[in-house]
Each structure stands twice: as C-alpha cells, then as structure tokens.
Amino acid sequence: MLHAENITHIYGNEEVLHNVSLSLKKSSLTAIIGESGSGKSTLLSILSTLLQPTSGVVSILETNIKNIQNIDTFRNNNIGFVFQFHYLINYLNVIDNITLAMNHKDNTYLKSLLIKLGIENIANKYPYEISGGQKQRVAIARALINKPKIIFADEPTGNLDSKNSKNVFDLFKNITQTEDVTVVVATHDLQNAQSANIIYEMNDGHISNYN
Amino acid sequence: MQISIIFKALRASKIKTALIYLSLSVTLGSIFLITSISQGIISMYSNMLQNDGDIIVTQAKISDTFFSNVNISLLQKIKKIDGVKNISALIVGAAPVNTLPIVAIYGVSHNLFQKYQLIWGRYPKKGEVIVGQSIANRLGNSKSLTISDSAFRVSGVFQSSIGFENGGIIMPLQSAQKIFHKSASLFLINSNLNKKNTTLIKKIQAVSSKIDVKSTQSFLKHYNQFNIIKKSSFAISFIAFLMGLIAIGSIMSITVIQRKDEFGIMKALGISSKKIVSFVILEGVIIGLAAFVTAYLFSNLILILIKHTDTLQGYVNGTIDFWLVLSLFFTTLAITILGSLLPAYQALKIDPATLIQRGN
Ligand SMILES: Nc1ncnc2c1ncn2[C@@H]1O[C@H](COP(=O)(O)OP(=O)(O)O)[C@@H](O)[C@H]1O
Ligand SMILES: [Mg+2]
Numbered sequence: 001m002l003h004a005e006n007i008t009h010i011y012g013n014e015e016v017l018h019n020v021s022l023s024l025k026k027s028s029l030t031a032i033i034g035e036s037g038s039g040k041s042t043l044l045s046i047l048s049t050l051l052q053p054t055s056g057v058v059s060i061l062e063t064n065i066k067n068i069q070n071i072d073t074f075r076n077n078n079i080g081f082v083f084q085f086h087y088l089i090n091y092l093n094v095i096d097n098i099t100l101a102m103n104h105k106d107n108t109y110l111k112s113l114l115i116k117l118g119i120e121n122i123a124n125k126y127p128y129e130i131s132g133g134q135k136q137r138v139a140i141a142r143a144l145i146n147k148p149k150i151i152f153a154d155e156p157t158g159n160l161d162s163k164n165s166k167n168v169f170d171l172f173k174n175i176t177q178t179e180d181v182t183v184v185v186a187t188h189d190l191q192n193a194q195s196a197n198i199i200y201e202m203n204d205g206h207i208s209n210y211n
Numbered sequence: 212m213q214i215s216i217i218f219k220a221l222r223a224s225k226i227k228t229a230l231i232y233l234s235l236s237v238t239l240g241s242i243f244l245i246t247s248i249s250q251g252i253i254s255m256y257s258n259m260l261q262n263d264g265d266i267i268v269t270q271a272k273i274s275d276t277f278f279s280n281v282n283i284s285l286l287q288k289i290k291k292i293d294g295v296k297n298i299s300a301l302i303v304g305a306a307p308v309n310t311l312p313i314v315a316i317y318g319v320s321h322n323l324f325q326k327y328q329l330i331w332g333r334y335p336k337k338g339e340v341i342v343g344q345s346i347a348n349r350l351g352n353s354k355s356l357t358i359s360d361s362a363f364r365v366s367g368v369f370q371s372s373i374g375f376e377n378g379g380i381i382m383p384l385q386s387a388q389k390i391f392h393k394s395a396s397l398f399l400i401n402s403n404l405n406k407k408n409t410t411l412i413k414k415i416q417a418v419s420s421k422i423d424v425k426s427t428q429s430f431l432k433h434y435n436q437f438n439i440i441k442k443s444s445f446a447i448s449f450i451a452f453l454m455g456l457i458a459i460g461s462i463m464s465i466t467v468i469q470r471k472d473e474f475g476i477m478k479a480l481g482i483s484s485k486k487i488v489s490f491v492i493l494e495g496v497i498i499g500l501a502a503f504v505t506a507y508l509f510s511n512l513i514l515i516l517i518k519h520t521d522t523l524q525g526y527v528n529g530t531i532d533f534w535l536v537l538s539l540f541f542t543t544l545a546i547t548i549l550g551s552l553l554p555a556y557q558a559l560k561i562d563p564a565t566l567i568q569r570g571n
Pocket of ligand 2: 040041042154155567
C-alpha cells in the first residue's frame with residue numbers, strides 16, 4: 001500500500017538518505033529502528049508527504065505523491081500522525097483536540113475511539129491536566145479519527161516510561177487489525193519494536209532488513 | 212474546525228487579545244472622534260450660512276469669511292437687481308468678552324435679527340447686543356458686557372441649535388463695523404429663483420470686480436477652511452489607521468511565531484490553507500469588531516462630555532451619523548484583514564515537517 005523507491009535526500013550538501021527503498025504491507029505494523037541521526041525521521045517525513053525527497057518516488061495507495069492534486073486533503077483523508085511531543089493544543093480540551101481536523105460527523109465512532117483508548121473519562125480535560133501516557137493516547141485518537149489508511153509515528157514513546165511505552169505499541173499492533181490501518185513507527189526502542197510485523201534498520205542513511 | 216475554536220484561541224492568549232483590542236479601540240475611537248468633530252464644525256458653519264441665503268458675496272480673492280471685507284455701499288446696488296429677494300450684510304468676527312478670551316461675534320443687518328429666537332428681551336438697538344444662550348450662562352447672565360474694550364448692554368438672550376450661534380453674540384452691523392474696522396464681511400442673498408441662479412450670480416458679479424459671488428452651496432464646497440479641516444482630519448485618521456494596522460500586524464505575527472506548533476499540527480493533519488488563513492484572519496476580525504463597538508460607545512460618551520464642557524462654548528460639536536458608523540465598520544474590516552494577512556501568511560509558511568523530531 002506504500003512503495004518507496006530509491007529515495008535520496010540531501011540537506012544542504014549532506015546526503016542523509018541513500019537510495020532507500022521499502023514497501024509497506026496493508027494492516028501491518030512496521031518499525032524503523034536505528035541510532036540517532038541515522039535518518040529515520042527524514043525518511044518518515046518523506047513517506048508521509050511532509051517532505052519532498054531530493055530524488056526517488058513514493059507512492060501511497062497506488063498514487064505517486066507528486067501527482068496528488070491536493071496534498072492537504074489527501075493527508076486529511078488518508079494519513080494520521082503521532083509525534084514524540086504529542087502537539088496537543090493546550091487551549092482545547094481532549095475532544096476538541098481529537099476532532100480538530102475531523103472530516104466526518106460520525107460521533108459514534110468518536111465515542112468508540114475514546115472508549116477503545118481508555119480516555120472517555122478525560123474527554124473534557126485539557127492537555128495540561130492529563131498524564132504523558134494519556135496525552136499520547138489522545139494523540140493516537142486524533143490520528144485515527146478520520147479512519148486513515150496509514151499512521152506515521154515518530155518516536156511515539158520517546159517521552160514515556162516503559163509501561164506506557166508498551167501500551168502504545170500494543171495499541172498500534174491492535175489497531176492494525178481492528179481499524180485496518182497500516183502503522184509505521186520510527187523508534188530506537190528496540191525492545192518494543194520487536195512486536196512489529198516487519199522491522200527495518202537505518203544505518204547512516206542506508207536501510208536494511210533487521211534480523 | 213468550528214468558529215468556537217477561534218474564541219478559545221483568543222481566550223487562551225489574553226494578553227495578545229487585550230493588546231490588539233486596546234490598540235484597535237484607540238485607533239477606531241480617534242477616527243470616530245476626529246471625523247465626527249470636524250464634520251460637526253463644518254456642518255454647523257455650513258448650516259449657519261445656508262440658513263441665511265442661497266447666494267454669498269465675499270471679497271474678491273479672499274475666500275474666507277473672517278478676513279473678507281466687502282464695501283457696504285454695494286449692498287444697495289445689488290438689492291435692485293431683478294431676482295434678489297432679500298439681502299443682508301454680516302460681519303463675522305471673534306473678540307474677547309469680559310473675562311472670556313475669545314467669543315464669536317456677529318454683526319448683522321437688521322433684517323437678519325428675526326432669525327434669532329429670543330428667550331427673553333428684544334432685538335438690540337445701538338449699544339446693545341443679544342447673547343446666545345450658552346454663552347450667556349458662561350458670562351453669568353450679566354446685563355452689561357465689555358466686548359473688545361467697548362461697553363454693551365444685553366437686550367435679550369436667544370437660542371440656536373447651531374453651536375457657533377448659541378455660543379455667540381449678535382450686534383447691529385454698525386457696532387461690529389467699529390470693532391472690526393470693516394463695513395461688512397459678506398452679503399447673504401435670498402433669490403427668487405429656487406434652483407438655477409447662475410445668471411443672477413453673473414449679474415451680481417457684474418456690480419463690482421472687488422467681490423466674489425457664488426452660490427452658498429458651492430462656496431461651502433470649496434471653502435478653504437473646511438478643506439483644511441477635512442484634510443487634517445483625514446490625515447489624522449489615516450495615521451491612526453496605519454498605527455492600528457501596524458499594531459495588529461506586529462502583535463499577531465509575534466504570536467503566530469509563538470504558536471508555530473499549533474499551526475504546524477493543523478497543517479500536518481491536513482487542515483486546508485484556506486482554513487488556516489481564515490482562522491488567523493477571523494481572530495483579528497473578531498477582536499476588531501469588539502473594538503469597533505467599544506470605540507463607538509466610547510466616542511459617543513466623549514462627544515456628550517464635550518457638549519457639556521462649558522469652556523468649549525459649544526463650538527466643538529459632533530454627532531456620529533449612520534454613514535460614519537458604516538464607513539468605520541468597513542475600516543475595521545480593512546484594518547483587521549490587512550493586519551492579519553502577513554501573520555496568516557507566516558502561519559501558512561510553517562513547515563509541518565519540523566514537528567518530526569530531528570536527530571533522534
Ligand atoms: N532540517 C535539517 N537540516 C539539515 N540537516 C538535517 C535536518 N534534519 C535532519 N538533518 C540531519 O540529517 C541526519 C538524519 O537525521 P534524522 O532524520 O533526524 O535522523 P533520526 O531521526 O534517525 O535521528 C542527521 O545528520 C541530521 O543532523
Ligand atoms: Mg528522529
């Protein structure tokens with residue numbers, strides 16, 4: 001459902017990705033591991049349409065992303081994001097944060113998401129009133145609200161303790177089945193990455209299969 | 212994304228909201244006040260002259276009622292011209308009265324007296340004056356006045372809706388001639404012809420090359436003093452407009468930079484550029500509309516206070532009419548939309564890829 005071919009990326013005059021190719025299977029959990037500075041985030045930005053690669057082709061849902069007319073709408077409909085720093089908007093409560101970019105009016109789905117993520121009783125709280133683990137679950141709900149085909153998560157557990165980190169990975173694994181969504185996680189949390197269906201390793205801008 | 216989110220965003224950054232609100236209130240308030248007061252002065256003076264005649268005769272090349280000097284002997288000649296129904300002579304001046312440093316003084320020919328509505332007394336004879344109601348109060352309703360070193364007796368008090376008259380003193384033309392050393396400032400003529408009086412104007416003009424004859428309407432339209440007032444009021448308003456624009460633009464762009472993550476996440480989530488731009492602009496517009504209402508109420512309050520400030524002698528007067536409200540409403544929209552454009556553009560330019568943590 002996502003194919004990347006010969007992705008090369010240059011920042012200034014530093015080539016940080018070298019001919020990276022990979023494919024993602026529908027409804028799978030893929031982990032991209034690697035040391036800090038190995039190029040995980042750059043790759044994720046490119047795969048998720050946030051960054052144009054210097055060269056190479058990315059196609060999502062059989063469409064070359066260069067040919068997508070309205071990239072905002074495309075992201076809104078098909079792609080969800082989870083970041084290390086959740087980026088919840090502080091002046092909006094949990095519900096408003098989740099529905100910020102909601103493109104449908106299916107409130108039953110919203111409700112089921114809240115319950116599934118165990119955040120239904122903090123729905124009216126503000127980000128500064130909830131814990132780090134809860135914030136990340138709210139961010140995951142926000143990523144899921146438009147029923148995307150694919151979710152990109154960059155170091156989603158970077159700020160969480162081991163218990164909450166495990167919960168997030170369990171949740172990702174779980175939603176690939178229940179929500180029929182493909183999840184890509186960039187992480188240096190090797191232990192939790194083991195729960196992924198496929199693991200890639202980045203090394204100085206080169207990609208390889210792990211194990 | 213609903214409109215309620217904009218209100219939440221405004222509430223979240225109270226200081227920004229308050230700063231923009233205050234600066235726009237001051238901007239719009241000053242435009243309201245300067246415009247209504249200058250319009251007030253112009254319309255008071257226009258009404259005063261227009262009520263007395265549809266044709267005005269002033270000294271040639273001196274298009275100012277204060278400095279104009281017209282020879283009174285021309286009055287009899289003009290009076291005989293066919294179509295002239297009524298002609299009166301007027302001296303417009305200002306002089307110290309008792310302890311007041313400056314008061315409007317009108318020397319008028321006798322046929323003009325009846326337009327002043329007496330509250331008590333009778334029209335003035337030689338050595339007498341009638342006094343406008345508001346200035347009478349200021350002068351402690353005294354029965355004798357010293358006007359520019361000459362003593363006068365008050366023969367009555369009159370009332371006028373025009374501030375310059377209600378705050379002025381009327382005397383027979385002959386008395387004013389002595390004080391101001393001229394025989395007349397101007398003549399006001401009522402013609403029989405209601406509309407087109409160009410031929411009559413030409414006939415009167417033919418009487419002397421030392422006078423300028425115009426319809427009162429066109430005289431007022433080109434009256435230099437009014438143009439000065441209009442231009443300076445426009446200049447002040449325009450400066451206020453620019454200050455408001457700069458205030459809203461700079462305060463908002465600072466906060467947009469502070470809210471980088473917020474706009475970044477909106478873009479990452481695929482919220483359209485159109486929505487992000489309208490989000491930023493609407494924040495400005497909403498504050499602007501609140502400031503508009505505040506400025507309107509505040510200016511009205513100031514105008515009421517001005518009206519009741521005795522020291523201004525009723526010369527300063529302004530009302531905010533519908534057209535001023537309407538044009539200020541559009542000015543508000545213009546300031547807020549223009550002022551928010553740059554910040555909105557900055558918000559649009561924020562790269563959502565920066566949300567992804569680099570080097571981790
Ligand atoms: N915006 C940028 N400009 C210049 N260099 C960058 C930028 N973002 C990342 N880099 C560099 O690219 C390399 C890969 O970084 P990144 O993709 O963040 O790796 P990772 O996420 O695996 O830590 C690093 O050397 C980093 O310094
Ligand atoms: Mg990274």
